[in-house]
Amino acid sequence: MSRRKRYSERTAKEIKQIAYRLLSEKGSAGLSIRAIAREIEMTPPALYTYFASLDDLITALIVDTFNAYADALETARNTAIENNASLTDQLIAVSLRYRTWAIEYAERWKLIYGNPIPGYHAPPEVTVPAVRRTGNVFLGIMINMVDTGELSTFNTVESIPSTVRKHLQATLPDDAPDTYLYPMYELYSCWTHLHGMITLEIFNHLQGAIGDAESFYLHEIKRMYTEMGLKV
Amino acid sequence: MSRRKRYSERTAKEIKQIAYRLLSEKGSAGLSIRAIAREIEMTPPALYTYFASLDDLITALIVDTFNAYADALETARNTAIENNASLTDQLIAVSLRYRTWAIEYAERWKLIYGNPIPGYHAPPEVTVPAVRRTGNVFLGIMINMVDTGELSTFNTVESIPSTVRKHLQATLPDDAPDTYLYPMYELYSCWTHLHGMITLEIFNHLQGAIGDAESFYLHEIKRMYTEMGLKV
């Protein structure tokens, strides 16, 4: 690891930090090569040494953000485990963190889940695995629940549409029991609901309707998990 | 209504149509004053006669789009009624249309529910009433269901968080019975879930996970309405 390489990585990190600051201060509209160059006191083309294009820089931000999001969820779960929380309480803790992180880092969240930068298209080969990490935090808990019997799989598996069931089966490891289909399906059912509430809150469509988005969210996840058969 | 005024309105409409075409062809990145000017064979500043700014033009597109969305939902419901569909089937028909419209007019949908144009902020006084129209199609059906007894209100009303309940109560007409709180709350519970599925599908986060987003959506809404106590 040469001196020059270390310097270069430090600068790349600095560029990303300035990008995050501009993003949170002025939204994605403030995120430009030239604005970053001004802040870091370089000429705009100098940034091309570190990122091949603005799109590349944004992709780097997106990947980092997905990972930071997943880290936050994992931390939330670990904290819950340290406090001897039940699996259900772990699930609730992670669900709540899923929202608070989104609110706290709203502009970064919009970067990954909104459609913010016109002309930019995220390369799926890099973002799809990153998305999966966040889902896996939820899935891990739910699979634990199936193992302990807390989450009953009864006959819901049969009712899953066959196309969906086949797809889930294909993503399941070979040695995993069929009963794991249930938590996988349930994961997406829950995820889409959580995600809808958060999206609408962040884009300001929910507050006017419901008044207190936080209480609504908490109530909905408790109701959702109750209907899944958990004792909340 | 003078000749000039008629011409002016026709031109404004033409501008919006070109804007929609550019939007669906190239996404929000292709939506620029200068691009529209090229298409309509005007110089860019000429467009400022019709819209005070690009933001104003976008706001006009957004309002139109919200209304078109609501129109489509109302048409879906009316068609269902004409076919003697039950209230439950009306609700399902509208729910399905909520998705197909979003997919069909994805770029317009992103305009209203995503965060597409950096620097643009929708004026709430103009968009909030427009959002409400779409919700009212769902709400209308659910209120009918309460009136006919199809939708039981049992004790869910009591469990609604007090802050949310107060807010819903405030938006309820004075002469409406308290039992209407239940469908109002349920509306938002359903809406957030539908919205989450559609958002994730449109932003390409769901297909990789679930395979067949359409079947998933149908299965989820049926399950949701079953859990609400409806006979689907």
Next chain:
DNA sequence: AAATATGACTTTACGGTGTTTAATTAAATG
């Protein structure tokens, strides 16, 4: 140690964007 190559930059430039200003033309009104 000298020569070469590489990486980090700067200057300049091109073509794109939204928007303002002032001047011009066309249409409607008195």
Next chain:
DNA sequence: CATTTAATTAAACACCGTAAAGTCATATTT
């Protein structure tokens, strides 16, 4: 017909991403 008003244009400003070419210090190779 004269005057007001609306519609349009040309020119310019301040941004934007990025390509090309050149400069200079640092690494690497001979």
